[in-house]
Amino acid sequence: MEPLSRSERAALCNSALEAGESAPTLCGGWDVKDLVVHLLVRERHPVGAVGIVVPPLAGLTERTSRRLARQDFTALVERVRGGPPLWSPTSVPALDRAVNSLEFLVHHEDVRRAQPGWEPRELAEAEQRAVWRSLAVAGKGLVRAAGVPVELRWPGAARDGDARTTTLRAGQDPVVVTGEPVELALLLFGRDQHRGLRFDGPPEGVRRLRGSDLGF
Structure with missing residues (x-):
């Protein structure tokens, strides 16, 4: 590939x-x-x-x-x-x-996604894995501004032997964000135009994550 x-x-x-x-x-x-x-x-x-x-x-x-x-x-x-x-x-x-x-x-x-009528793309499985693995490394810096424990979850990761969950900031009662790798990447880079993400965890933590200026 x-x-x-x-x-x-x-x-x-x-x-x-x-x-x-x-x-x-x-x-x-x-x-x-x-x-x-x-x-x-x-x-x-x-x-x-x-x-x-x-x-x-x-x-x-x-x-x-x-x-x-x-x-x-x-x-x-x-x-x-x-x-x-x-x-x-x-x-x-x-x-x-x-x-x-x-x-x-x-x-x-x-x-x-700034153009009218955009729809999410379907990436090949290998491309999604590449995004997921990149997020596991870069994501730690991207969520620093939120100041809350954060985990990412991609249900599809287990199909290829990757970890289903990656911890970006350790701590008790983390905010867990579940979704496809591209959508997770857009969230972590501070974009609002993402789709299909689920946020679980303490409401205050979710609020802080979603309201923070994420990204480098």
């Missing part, structure tokens, strides 16, 4: 071209072109990318983004499709999978 990071990168690019550069996304006030520019800054412009994680240096990101935004939309999308440059750490396949699998999955859904 093609790695999820690569298949979602290609699918995101296809959806971006189909939606068009001025179409909305789930990323605040960004349109599709803004999102594509963000991906390029993050992956190909290390100086500009510093401001993504260091707010006082956000001006570097803004300047780089403005420069890229003046370029042709289709050309920008194809640059994303081409993958990371050879000097990038994510050109190493293992790092690409670790860093980009959830990034491109969620941003692909940011494009899809």
Whole structure:
């Protein structure tokens, strides 16, 4: 199977071209072109990318983004499709999978689910397992803002020998969120456009989890 990071990168690019550069996304006030520019800054412009994680240096990101935004939309999308440059750490396949699998999955859904009439996709079983395993690692940081014990549950995990439940934050009386891996990923990245999730546990814990600014 093609790695999820690569298949979602290609699918995101296809959806971006189909939606068009001025179409909305789930990323605040960004349109599709803004999102594509963000991906390029993050992956190909290390100086500009510093401001993504260091707010006082956000001006570097803004300047780089403005420069890229003046370029042709289709050309920008194809640059994303081409993958990371050879000097990038994510050109190493293992790092690409670790860093980009959830990034491109969620941003692909940011494009899809901002359009009228969207429906959840059916991912292949192997793709769902890849999302589930990524959440078990990245999810611990994603729920930190909630400050409550959290467990994820995917009933389908047991079919392939994976753990049915993964603990993101240990503690008594956890909030247990049950659903499909993609929907769980969208929740943990702070998106409201998820479907079919069930929240069990102390009502106050559920309220805090659902009301928190989740994500990195």
